[in-house]
Amino acid sequence: MTTLNHLSGNAGCIGQYDPQALPLSAAQAIVLQWVTPLAASERVSLREALARVLAEDVISPIDVPAHNNSAMDGYAFDGAALATATTAGRLTLTVCGKAFAGHPYTGEVAEGTCVRIMTGAPMPAGCDTVVPQERVAVQGEAVTFEPGAVARGANARRKGEDLARGGVALAAGRVLHACDIGLLASLGLVEASVKQRLRVAYFSTGDELRSPGEPLEPGCIYDSNRYALGAMLHRLNVEAIDLGVVRDEPEALAATLKLAAETADVVLTSGGVSVGEADFTREQLQALGDVSFWGLAMRPGRPLAFGRIWSGGRPGAGRAALLFGLPGNPVATMVSFYQIVRPALMAMAGAKAQPVPLVPAVSEQPIRKRAGRTEFQRGLARRDAGGQWRVAPTGSQSSGALSTMSEANCFIVLAHEAGDLDAGDAVDIMLFDGLV
Incomplete structure (x- = not known):
């Protein structure tokens, strides 16, 4: 986590700085200034690596493909024969053997001959071209085709053309997708070095909130934000810590914030950052830490506080965590999460920046x-x-x-x-x- 510099002081160096109505682009820049990627990593099995962030480059231990092989079902031959077509403009080759994936043809391929080959089978020595089976006419042990049906070197994959031994297969900072898990498996790897999961504590504030399943008393509403935040955090594969609903009491809020700072890297709250008489999050954030801004020129999502809090109850005391005080209205909470919080969490998790395309x-x-x-x-x-x-x-x-x-x-x-x-x-x- 960052040293004890003041968030608000650094934020003030950014153009258009207005802590009560900050342009979205400026807010995003301020937040990313205060993001420190996690340093700790661990090794996990490939079955546990989906959606984790690579902690180091993956170096290919083998050539991929491991050998020259056929990209098609067809007939492998020396492409030099294409220049020896008959006057009738056709080339006839005698089939001298067969090659299958896992069962290569090891015999000699003499001039004027070819090998029946299947997709993935190693190319026989002396062969560099494959004519697809649908482009030939089979006559007993011979095949005939027009030389223009194939160019020399066609339909043959070269050893190492996908990945060369010693090359970078996947770069550090990549969020692993299903195709990446398959790629790692294709290299014979059984584990991956990944960043430790980011810990994010979250809770809702408000006396009117009830959890689904509880009786709904007059004037009360069900707490949707905590469930939406939990789902959005689940999509990012962070370690989400649900601290429940905190009542509109300054002491209860302060205690929960200090607990959250002690146990998590990032703290998310929803509600309590507006200007109502019972909106205490902004007040407690100022007391327990450092506030950079508390309002955005954004709709929905105008009331949003960003800062840092300490578990010891004052700046510099105990463990520090970044805090995002999200607005209480459900859609505003989600918009604020996607536009401000999500990029910050991904950066803290060590992921390379991948902006959502417009x-x-x-x-x-x-x-x-x-x-x-x-x-x-x-x-x-x-x-x-x-x-x-x-x-x-x-x-x-x-x-x-x-x-x-x-x-x-x-x-x-x-x-x-x-x-x-x-x-x-x-x-x-x-x-x-x-x-x-």
Whole structure:
């Protein structure tokens, strides 16, 4: 974790710094300034490595492929024979043997002969070309084809052309996907060195919150944020620590924050960062640590606090953890997580930056937008017959309307400086697939 410098002091060096209404890009830059990737690593089996972050480069111990082999079912021969076609413009070769994957042909391939070969079988000595079986005419023990059916060297994979022995197969910082697990297995590896999992503590605040399954008393609501945060953290494969619901009492909140800082690298709260009389998170954050900003020029998600807290109850005392005080409205919580928290967690976990791509689209209807803040509206995108993405908002854009978040398949990303849009105007969309 970082040394005892002041977050707010460094934040003030960034242009457009306004702790109560910080532009999204500036907030993202500030947060990443204070992210320190985890140093600790461990070795895990390949079956446990999915979605973990590589701690070091994987060096290939073998050539891939390990030998020259056929990319097709067909007939292997010396491509020099293509220059000796008959005057009729056809080449005839006698089949002298067969080669299968795991059962290579080891005999001699004399001039004018070829080997029946299957996909993956090692190329016989002296052969460098494979003609596909569907391009030849079989006549007893001979095959005939037009020389133009294949070029010299075609359909033959070369030893090490995918990965050379000693080369980097996967770079440190990569989040391992299913294809990567297969690649590691193809190298004969049984383990991978990965970063230790990031520990993230999270809880909700509010006297009105009840957990699903509890009786819902008058004036109370079910706590959806804690469950959504838990699911979003699960997608990132961090060690998530659920600290439950904390009542609107400063002492209870302070105790939970200190416990969270003692046990986790990052602390997430939802609710309590606005300006209501019972919104204590911002107050306690200032008392227990260091606040960089507490408001964004973003919708939804304006009330968002970022800082650092110490388990000892004051700056510099005990163990430090970064804290994100997320807004209480459910959609605002999710938008804030995806735009601010998720990139920070991935960087702390040691993952190489992989921004979620923006896709150009056309708005199918007018969209109201106030300049001076970045907006993330819930949208339903589709591709028209010409391949163009088209998008329309999914009903209510209230930051409490989870139903329209559930109906959406993307965010419509409206830039900080943009104003109202007309139908047919260009917009960017951030597709949910791979994000949520």
